Amino acid sequence: MADRTILSFLLIAFQPANLLACFAGAVVGTLVGVLPGLGPAAVMALVIPLTLKLGPTAGLIMLAGIYYGSMYGGSTTSILVNVPGEPASVVTTLDGYAMAKKGRAGAALAIAAIGSFVAGTVSVIALQFFAPLLARSALAFGPAEYFVLTVLGVILLSNLTGKSRVKSLIMIMVGLMLSTIGFDPVGGVERFSFGFESVQGGISFIALTTGLFGVAEVFSVMAEKEKPMGLFPVRFRELYPDREELKRSLAPMARGSVLGFLIGLLPGPAATMAAFASYSLERRLSKRRDQFGKGAIEGVAGPESANNAAAGGAMVPLLSLGLPFTPTTAVLLGGMLLHGVTPGPFLLRDRPELFWGVIGSFYLGNAMLLILNLPLVGIFAKIVRVAPRYLMPIVLVLCVIGAYGDNLNLFDVWVMFGAGVTGYLMRKYGYEPAPLVIGLVLGPVMERSLRQALIISQGNLSGLWDSTLCQVMWFIVLLSAILPFITHYLRRSAASVSKKAN
Amino acid sequence: MLRKDAALKTYWRWLFLTLLTAILVWGAGSSLAKEAWPEKQVELINPFGAGGAADIQARKLAEIISRDLGQPLVVRNVTGAGGAIAYNEVHRAKPDGYTLIWYSGAINTLAARKQISFDYRAFEHIAGVGFETVAIAVNKTAPWKDFKEFVAYIRQNPNKVTVGNSGIGSVTHMVPVAMAAKIGAPLVHVPFGTGLAVAALMGGKIDASSQHPAEILSQVKAGEVRVLAVTSEKRISIWPNVPTMKESGVDLVFDQWRGFAAPKGTPKTVIDKMTAIVKKAVESKEWAEFAASVGTTPQYLDPVAFYKFVGEVDKITKEIMIAAGLSK
Numbered sequence: 001m002a003d004r005t006i007l008s009f010l011l012i013a014f015q016p017a018n019l020l021a022c023f024a025g026a027v028v029g030t031l032v033g034v035l036p037g038l039g040p041a042a043v044m045a046l047v048i049p050l051t052l053k054l055g056p057t058a059g060l061i062m063l064a065g066i067y068y069g070s071m072y073g074g075s076t077t078s079i080l081v082n083v084p085g086e087p088a089s090v091v092t093t094l095d096g097y098a099m100a101k102k103g104r105a106g107a108a109l110a111i112a113a114i115g116s117f118v119a120g121t122v123s124v125i126a127l128q129f130f131a132p133l134l135a136r137s138a139l140a141f142g143p144a145e146y147f148v149l150t151v152l153g154v155i156l157l158s159n160l161t162g163k164s165r166v167k168s169l170i171m172i173m174v175g176l177m178l179s180t181i182g183f184d185p186v187g188g189v190e191r192f193s194f195g196f197e198s199v200q201g202g203i204s205f206i207a208l209t210t211g212l213f214g215v216a217e218v219f220s221v222m223a224e225k226e227k228p229m230g231l232f233p234v235r236f237r238e239l240y241p242d243r244e245e246l247k248r249s250l251a252p253m254a255r256g257s258v259l260g261f262l263i264g265l266l267p268g269p270a271a272t273m274a275a276f277a278s279y280s281l282e283r284r285l286s287k288r289r290d291q292f293g294k295g296a297i298e299g300v301a302g303p304e305s306a307n308n309a310a311a312g313g314a315m316v317p318l319l320s321l322g323l324p325f326t327p328t329t330a331v332l333l334g335g336m337l338l339h340g341v342t343p344g345p346f347l348l349r350d351r352p353e354l355f356w357g358v359i360g361s362f363y364l365g366n367a368m369l370l371i372l373n374l375p376l377v378g379i380f381a382k383i384v385r386v387a388p389r390y391l392m393p394i395v396l397v398l399c400v401i402g403a404y405g406d407n408l409n410l411f412d413v414w415v416m417f418g419a420g421v422t423g424y425l426m427r428k429y430g431y432e433p434a435p436l437v438i439g440l441v442l443g444p445v446m447e448r449s450l451r452q453a454l455i456i457s458q459g460n461l462s463g464l465w466d467s468t469l470c471q472v473m474w475f476i477v478l479l480s481a482i483l484p485f486i487t488h489y490l491r492r493s494a495a496s497v498s499k500k501a502n
Numbered sequence: 503m504l505r506k507d508a509a510l511k512t513y514w515r516w517l518f519l520t521l522l523t524a525i526l527v528w529g530a531g532s533s534l535a536k537e538a539w540p541e542k543q544v545e546l547i548n549p550f551g552a553g554g555a556a557d558i559q560a561r562k563l564a565e566i567i568s569r570d571l572g573q574p575l576v577v578r579n580v581t582g583a584g585g586a587i588a589y590n591e592v593h594r595a596k597p598d599g600y601t602l603i604w605y606s607g608a609i610n611t612l613a614a615r616k617q618i619s620f621d622y623r624a625f626e627h628i629a630g631v632g633f634e635t636v637a638i639a640v641n642k643t644a645p646w647k648d649f650k651e652f653v654a655y656i657r658q659n660p661n662k663v664t665v666g667n668s669g670i671g672s673v674t675h676m677v678p679v680a681m682a683a684k685i686g687a688p689l690v691h692v693p694f695g696t697g698l699a700v701a702a703l704m705g706g707k708i709d710a711s712s713q714h715p716a717e718i719l720s721q722v723k724a725g726e727v728r729v730l731a732v733t734s735e736k737r738i739s740i741w742p743n744v745p746t747m748k749e750s751g752v753d754l755v756f757d758q759w760r761g762f763a764a765p766k767g768t769p770k771t772v773i774d775k776m777t778a779i780v781k782k783a784v785e786s787k788e789w790a791e792f793a794a795s796v797g798t799t800p801q802y803l804d805p806v807a808f809y810k811f812v813g814e815v816d817k818i819t820k821e822i823m824i825a826a827g828l829s830k
Contacts, residue, residue, distance in 0.1 A: 045552035142707030183583040188670045201582025322720030330553030337558050344720030455692050
């Protein structure tokens with residue numbers, strides 16, 4: 001009986017008005033994802049007045065559609081032109097763009113869409129069955145735990161691309177330093193802004209990433225001699241991933257979904273961190289480690305699944321505890337309150353039709369987005385074949401719009417160009433921008449949680465390792481810091497032993 | 503020849519007259535246009551993040567106001583630096599009535615801490631819309647039965663009790679600071695972002711948290727946290743069983759206030775029109791019901807009274823800040 005009512009509530013999503021709301025949300029969301037500088041939180045806030053006319057169920061379905069739709073579109077510009085549409089898609093540029101250069105843009109786009117679908121669906125299932133349980137465990141993380149987690153992040157992600165560990169660490173440090181610009185998150189003191197009002201709130205993340213990736217790429221192409229491009233005809237089947245690419249993507253998608261969902265439970269830049277963590281994990285596990293950064297499909301499948309799953313994970317604390325951990329879920333919470341709905345443990349009891357209707361729309365929306373995105377792959381993939389002398393100016397315009405659109409501030413455009421020049425030089429000397437982004441994303445969380453933890457323990461350093469969870473994580477930190485040296489030593493001694501034996 | 507000259511003269515005369523009329527009409531038209539504010543959408547800059555207590559109220563009120571305004575009143579979030587970025591933007595904006603600020607206690611705290619180079623006197627006050635109380639909450643397992651017990655515990659353990667707020671300098675920070683001063687025993691203030699103090703409270707990482715009712719509604723309803731006291735003059739309608747601080751023996755009344763303001767120099771006609779529309783919206787039944795549901799008390803203040811009120815809060819805020827060593 002109970003199951004039947006749940007099913008009938010789930011089917012509320014299929015009522016024509018809700019179906020339409022879901023579709024509209026998904027389309028808008030995809031656009032938000034594709035266009036850099038247009039964030040889901042801002043657009044959802046804009047749409048709220050419209051949803052008030054639709055009523056709570058349809059309204060919330062539409063808002064949710066924008067929310068996960070934006071996670072689908074984010075990878076498109078990363079793959080095609082090296083411009084991340086969302087912070088969570090920064091890591092997709094590494095292998096996605098490399099694949100596009102090799103003529104496999106279609107495959108990368110399709111895998112990103114399929115990965116998003118798999119992760120989206122997995123996270124809704126997890127949300128439906130484990131939400132209350134998982135929400136509790138997320139509460140075990142306080143400031144001290146977050147701080148250790150960010151330390152762990154710096155160590156584990158410092159070797160993201162497997163090139164030079166030293167250069168990578170330098171870049172993370174630069175990122176951490178850049179993140180201290182503006183009003184400090186705890187004391188409210190202005191730092192390193194040199195009187196520029198525009199950086200009081202910190203350096204614009206979008207301006208920096210479009211510069212480091214997009215504009216730097218434009219400069220690189222400009223610096224190259226234009227080669228006569230051979231127009232190789234692409235057949236329909238070649239637009240999509242082949243059997244081997246699909247097979248190689250399956251495990252990364254599954255791992256990315258689980259990893260992303262778990263990271264998504266935590267506050268902070270969860271989707272971005274999930275994508276980075278998944279990339280790092282896949283590179284470590286892969287037998288084709290040398291292919292990473294040169295167009296490994298696993299490097300697209302994992303992170304793109306992970307950031308979508310994180311979006312699902314972030315719904316857990318919202319729906320089961322009423323706690324918004326991300327800016328986007330905060331807007332969803334605001335939307336709910338405006339509709340007279342209070343999320344939290346009683347949502348399911350008081351408004352089952354709404355709860356299950358929205359969950360149902362998640363399933364539906366994911367399927368819709370897959371159907372919507374796959375045909376687009378064919379159209380988007382052709383963009384790569386446009387000659388650079390036409391494509392690159394368009395990319396530059398896209399970057400300018402993205403950087404400006406974030407805060408409607410011309411200063412950010414200059415930041416973007418500055419970052420573009422820096423990014424070009426960095427690339428010439430083998431410094432990668434991705435670790436810098438990690439530093440930039442982790443910096444504020446690291447600083448805030450360290451200072452909060454120390455305030456709580458009244459300056460006592462032991463506050464950083466008082467809880468068992470902290471101790472376990474510190475142990476992992478220690479292990480991952482030492483392990484590379486030990487394995488290196490063991491390998492060397494093993495090699496010398498085998499030499500002697502010969 | 504002569505006749506041709508005369509014809510030319512008439513022609514020029516006609517042209518001159520027509521032009522003069524055109525200019526007159528144009529001029530009159532433009533002055534009429536000013537009367538006709540708003541001709542395009544009006545932006546309401548909200549210094550705080552989308553979805554928070556300030557934001558949902560701004561959006562609900564904007565929706566009601568838009569109906570009478572004839573043009574949409576659009577809420578835009580300009581966040582960061584405790585609101586300084588938004589205030590700077592509106593302060594700089596053309597005073598044409600198309601950029602307004604969702605005005606609140608942030609103007610007092612930002613000015614007191616010199617995070618902005620101006621204060622409330624740099625704005626035309628349109629209308630005050632209401633007060634939002636601050637709630638002191640503890641975990642459901644906390645040993646203190648009521649606020650009195652909590653205060654006694656703080657007295658016995660000075661500098662030990664941790665209280666979360668939504669950021670240094672915010673109203674949710676001012677309240678525990680002023681509370682500690684009244685009690686005579688210092689607290690440990692832990693700044694979180696909006697909503698995150700509640701999570702830390704539920705996870706048992708801090709002893710108490712300070713926030714607006716809207717940010718803790720569902721956790722209270724679920725019995726995860728208990729509200730020990732509110733800072734308003736009277737109890738609020740959604741929580742009739744929660745006493746005020748005054749009732750509990752701590753003589754402190756300190757609410758967040760909200761309203762509308764425009765940059766200095768905005769035409770009087772625009773302010774007057776907006777004031778009337780805001781008054782109607784604030785006194786509507788729809789707003790009263792919504793405000794009550796999120797724990798806010800609607801209260802219309804006319805521009806003169808509003809200006810005076812904000813000035814008084816400015817003085818009190820500076821006193822609290824200086825006493826706490828937060829003001830330069």
